[in-house]
């Protein structure tokens with residue numbers, strides 16, 4: 470299996486690039502943000518709990534997110550692999566992902582880590598907020614989401630750096646230019662790590 474974590478701050482292009490990667494590599498796309506938003510839309514108990522947290526720009530508790538991921542892995546265990554988009558966002562989530570994949574004799578292959586400066590993130594998310602009306606895409610919440618990312622999510626990069634799986638990619642430019650850089654990283658990493 471090819472298991473890719475697509476990592477980066479809010480607005481770095483994870484969701485955007487994940488869609489293109491899924492098409493190219495035929496992987497199963499798991500976006501914890503999308504899963505949570507569908508719970509919110511369905512007004513489920515989990516969704517009602519998650520909405521207030523998401524609107525504040527905070528992270529939903531690890532056990533909720535990990536439960537959702539385990540369910541998705543179980544439903545797709547025969548597949549070609551996964552794109553994890555927006556997950557893991559804490560070191561605890563990264564450890565739990567490792568455990569869950571180990572249960573299927575699998576592991577994270579690599580982490581593509583999109584690098585985008587704060588001003589650009591703010592610009593993109595404010596634009597999306599205007600176009601889509603997403604309730605967490607307003608200036609105050611975006612600032613908090615980026616702060617939360619720096620505090621709670623950046624440590625995940627050190628976790629994967631130690632395993633030599635963290636691959637930074639500059640996330641500035643057109644969507645296609647960034648996609649080409651990501652594909653290059655994936656193919657290069659695969660050719661280095663695959664037994665010949």
Ligand code: B4P
Nearest residue numbers: 479480481482483484485501502523527528529555593597
């Ligand atoms: P997410 O849905 O993951 O939201 P996001 O971080 O904003 O990323 P997204 O993928 O949607 O945006 P993208 O960068 O592609 O999370 C939302 C909330 O859910 C979190 O705040 C948290 O509360 C909760 N949550 C999710 N996962 C969790 C977890 N694991 N643990 C706990 N809580 C969790 O795109 C942004 C915009 O930029 C788009 O409009 C796009 O068109 C544009 N864009 C993309 N690439 C561009 C480019 N190259 N140039 C210009 N614009 C570009």
